[in-house]
Amino acid sequence: MIVLFGIPSESPLAMxxxxxxxxxxxxxxxxxxxxxxxxxxLRLDAAGxxxxxxxxxxxxxxxxxxxxxxxxxxxxxxxEVVNEPPESVLRQRARGFHELVVQWAEVTPATVINRYxxxxxxxxxxxQAQIISGVGFAVPETLVTNDPDxxxxxxxxxxxxxxxxxxxERSVVKLLAENDLQRLDRIKHCPVQFQEYIxxxxxxxxxxxxxxxxxxxESSGIDYRYAATRVGEAPTLTAVSLPERIESLCVRLAATLxxxxxxxxxxxxxxxxxxxxxxxxxxxFSYYESxxxxxxxxxxxxxxxxxxxxRRPPRGDGGTTASATAGSVEELALADPSQP
Amino acid sequence: VQWRHRVGRGSPSVEVLLPDGDxxxxxxxxxxxxxxxxxxxxxxxxxxxxxxxxxxxxxxxFSLSWLRALAPLVVNPPTARGLAGAWRSSVEWRSLGRAxxxxxEPLVRESLAPEPASVFPQLPxxxxxxxxxxxxxxxxxxxxxxxxxxxxxxxxPILGLWLSADRHRRLTxxxxxxxxxxxxxxxxxxxxxxxxx
Numbered sequence: 144m145i146v147l148f149g150i151p152s153e154s155p156l157a158m159x160x161x162x163x164x165x166x167x168x169x170x171x172x173x174x175x176x177x178x179x180x181x182x183x184x185l186r187l188d189a190a191g192x193x194x195x196x197x198x199x200x201x202x203x204x205x206x207x208x209x210x211x212x213x214x215x216x217x218x219x220x221x222x223e224v225v226n227e228p229p230e231s232v233l234r235q236r237a238r239g240f241h242e243l244v245v246q247w248a249e250v251t252p253a254t255v256i257n258r259y260x261x262x263x264x265x266x267x268x269x270x271q272a273q274i275i276s277g278v279g280f281a282v283p284e285t286l287v288t289n290d291p292d293x294x295x296x297x298x299x300x301x302x303x304x305x306x307x308x309x310x311x312e313r314s315v316v317k318l319l320a321e322n323d324l325q326r327l328d329r330i331k332h333c334p335v336q337f338q339e340y341i342x343x344x345x346x347x348x349x350x351x352x353x354x355x356x357x358x359x360x361e362s363s364g365i366d367y368r369y370a371a372t373r374v375g376e377a378p379t380l381t382a383v384s385l386p387e388r389i390e391s392l393c394v395r396l397a398a399t400l401x402x403x404x405x406x407x408x409x410x411x412x413x414x415x416x417x418x419x420x421x422x423x424x425x426x427x428f429s430y431y432e433s434x435x436x437x438x439x440x441x442x443x444x445x446x447x448x449x450x451x452x453x454r455r456p457p458r459g460d461g462g463t464t465a466s467a468t469a470g471s472v473e474e475l476a477l478a479d480p481s482q483p
Numbered sequence: 484v485q486w487r488h489r490v491g492r493g494s495p496s497v498e499v500l501l502p503d504g505d506x507x508x509x510x511x512x513x514x515x516x517x518x519x520x521x522x523x524x525x526x527x528x529x530x531x532x533x534x535x536x537x538x539x540x541x542x543x544x545f546s547l548s549w550l551r552a553l554a555p556l557v558v559n560p561p562t563a564r565g566l567a568g569a570w571r572s573s574v575e576w577r578s579l580g581r582a583x584x585x586x587x588e589p590l591v592r593e594s595l596a597p598e599p600a601s602v603f604p605q606l607p608x609x610x611x612x613x614x615x616x617x618x619x620x621x622x623x624x625x626x627x628x629x630x631x632x633x634x635x636x637x638x639x640p641i642l643g644l645w646l647s648a649d650r651h652r653r654l655t656x657x658x659x660x661x662x663x664x665x666x667x668x669x670x671x672x673x674x675x676x677x678x679x680x
Contacts, residue, residue: 185590187577189586244594263564267544270551270563272548273490282492309545312536
């Protein structure tokens with residue numbers, strides 16, 4: 144039995160549900176918005192971990208769950224809850240269920256994508272960068288400081304800089320412009336993260352266990368995620384293969400972070416060097432799959448079921464959406480310059 | 484306080500200029516005893532609402548990174564679940580304790596009657612592990628090896644444990660931030676060994 148927890152209409156959850164249905168796998172979508180209908184009981188004693196999970200649809204023994212895909216939104220912002228007073232029953236029910244699911248996910252022997260404890264490194268970008276670097280990836284030169292003079296020295300050493308949040312909140316990348324230098328004194332109140340600007344091609348790599356799906360993202364924006372709204376041009380996505388060493392490093396990085404499923408952001412600089420920016424522990428893969436046809440949902444479903452056969456579309460026969468040019472792009476898998 | 488924290492091609496580093504002119508630099512320490520629960524947040528008093536929450540997240544995320552970079556050995560190591568070691572729910576501690584070989588107090592949780600993830604007993608921990616040594620109730624032969632194993636599995640070299648007062652010494656909860664005085668002079672010596680002093 145596989146459990147999906149979140150909002151059924153949310154694209155990644157819906158796509159994994161579709162893949163499980165297609166495979167004939169028994170699964171239950173626990174709709175987070177069924178605040179009054181969901182319930183969990185958990186017992187831990189000398190016999191081990193037992194209990195049950197109930198939704199309006201079904202009741203399951205916790206021991207029967209082999210895999211879980213967790214995509215809940217903040218339970219206190221659910222439409223059913225957001226306008227409720229702080230002590231309302233609905234709020235408490237939403238919180239109680241969410242908390243217990245999270246606690247269960249930490250201790251169940253089931254395959255969980257992903258346990259909350261494993262998702263934490265993304266909360267601090269420079270902390271995660273230290274781990275990324277330890278695995279063997281290049282990371283951008285980074286300075287976190289509240290000293291304006293240090294920023295100017297860093298800029299002198301590295302040229303153009305970007306700045307972004309240290310945490311995962313309000314994480315929008317911006318170039319440090321001349322007019323930003325006029326207000327640099329404001330960083331004295333809270334350290335800010337600055338990074339060398341690295342030009343090049345963006346890649347999003349999804350790893351599911353040992354499976355790797357790499358996507359080339361071509362965009363004229365500094366941060367391609369916001370390119371459509373900021374520069375009026377949606378990115379173009381293409382399924383690609385990366386050098387074997389880079390794909391292996393991606394798998395090793397996800398394993399080091401103990402992530403069953405990860406979205407890894409890489410950029411290949413003009414010298415051909417792959418630089419890793421960050422690892423997203425709860426990737427919204429549907430955007431990439433819908434533009435390239437990469438069978439990511441199917442891989443997630445197979446991983447949850449512990450089946451390994453992924454039906455990849457033949458090269459050259461990928462996605463066909465308006466802004467995508469998916470398909471066989473082996474020629475884009477340029478040689479890794481760090482390889483002999 | 485002035486901060487310069489670097490991550491990149493070389494080893495991560497941190498330089499801290501204190502108000503009295505003293506400086507701390509990573510590379511000057513071989514080990515650090517880390518007892519930071521939260522960064523000082525007094526500077527955020529003038530912020531409010533979402534800005535305050537954002538600034539708080541930024542400070543904690545920053546602390547997590549510079550603490551990791553401060554020395555080759557940081558005890559307890561900072562984690563995303565706690566700056567001086569991971570805070571876990573009683574469900575998780577008891578599950579981990581059981582896997583480590585400890586008897587655990589049976590537990591029932593029900594989503595209709597939630598309680599916070601980390602409910603701590605009123606009294607201080609009854610046992611403690613520092614490195615490969617145990618103190619208080621955790622030092623009893625019946626539980627010592629399992630208590631040390633729990634500390635290792637939790638990657639928390641300094642660990643406080645609440646063990647029941649009866650002969651079973653069942654685990655109810657644990658903390659990465661115990662009162663160190665429980666270890667007495669032996670605890671100080673164990674800390675020296677853990678830190679390689």
